[in-house]
Amino acid sequence: MKTLIFDPFAGCAGDMVLGALVSAGVQFDDLKKELSKLPLKNYELVMEQTERHHIACVKVDVKIGHEHAHRHLKDIHEIIDGAKISPQAANNAKRIFARLAQAEARVHNSTPEKIHFHEVGAVDAIVDIVGSCIALELMGADEVLSRPISLGSGFVEAAHGKIPLPSPATSELVRGFPVVFRDVSNELTTPTGAAIITTLAKPLNQLEQFEIEAVGYGAGSRDFPELANMLRLFVAQKKTDLQSDRILRIETNIDDMNPEIYSFLVEGLFELGARDVFTIPVQMKKNRPGTLLTVIADPEGKDKLSEFIFANSTTSGIRFDLMERVKLKREIIEFETSYGRLDCKVYQYDRRRRFYPEYDEVKRLAIEHKMSIIDLYKDLEIEINQIKE
DSSP: OEEEEEEOBTBOOHHHHHHHHHHTTOOHHHHHHHHTTSSOOSEEEEEEEEEETTEEEEEEEEEEOOOOOOEEHHHHHHHHHTTTOOHHHHHHHHHHHHHHHHHHHHHHTSOTTTOEESSTTSHHHHHHHHHHHHHHHHHTOSEEEEOOEEEOOSEEEETTEEEESSOHHHHHHTTTSOEEEOSOSSOOSOHHHHHHHHHHOEEOOTTOOEEEEEEEEEEOSSOOSSSOOEEEEEEEEEOOSOEEEEEEEEEEEEOSSOTTHHHHHHHHHHHTTOSEEEEEEEEOGGGOEEEEEEEEEOGGGHHHHHHHHHHTSOOSOOEEEEEEEEEOEEEEEEEEETTEEEEEEEEEETTEEEEEEOHHHHHHHHHHHTOOHHHHHHHHHHHHHHHHO
């Protein structure tokens, strides 16, 4: 699996993303050709080889004339739609601008539709975002990951006056994404850079193993004495059959609740999207027996699951852990057996496949044939092994 891994140790900006992708292997002429489809004038895309702290890197710039355009989200969508670029690149670019609009709306207590972009609506930002989406597609990556994003400090002049760093829009965009605060009095990460990385990349799972094929460096506009101002990009191949994601563990201890309520609580949590729910007997303070309730869920389900627990249990506090998880690749395969059609889970590991009939399917067949589910499991295991061979 071809994987791109961004390493924003000095932050990220739109031009740095472009530079890193070109440095890592994207042909600059191919990128320019695709970007020429944008219905925009009065700009020129240029590239130069440069250095940051004596490390060779690529600087990509968008040279533009004077512009005062303030665009709304629908205006930018019209520009992207008019480019006739690939559907994937166009959709990714719209997703990035949608997140930017949402971030700006939260900052200004408005709505994404009413927000009019200043710096982000300029030609150079449109070219940076659309160009990054095009370049990612030209790389042919199956997956995009990122290490934590670095944030600077201090103040910067913007359209609305002097604002603190990281800027309010950047702060909104990196919510929920791993970050590092650097002792650098400069804007390390711009809203454009933050939007590109946090929209298109997932946080890197440190448990995964990769083989590095290429490394690219995209130069930032300034050269800081504290650190090399560039964005590093690894082009890698994943060296494992394991898949990874992030999972949320929700826990609470309960020692004063009617046991009959647990049934309603567990069923409701599953209906709300919990991946797993289980209870464990525990000994609590003052030597009272209690119950540890654990819920495994997707991170975005945190609020609704927590509210349900508070509303339907006697607990007064809930704990959370955001955890990295690795799992086997899984697919569902349909088999035609002597007992009828059967859906079977298939897990793959180290070129071997493990077959597990779905419980609900086996239960259905056992009822249909009026037979022991234990005997049916044994018969199906024999048949499935014969079929797969």
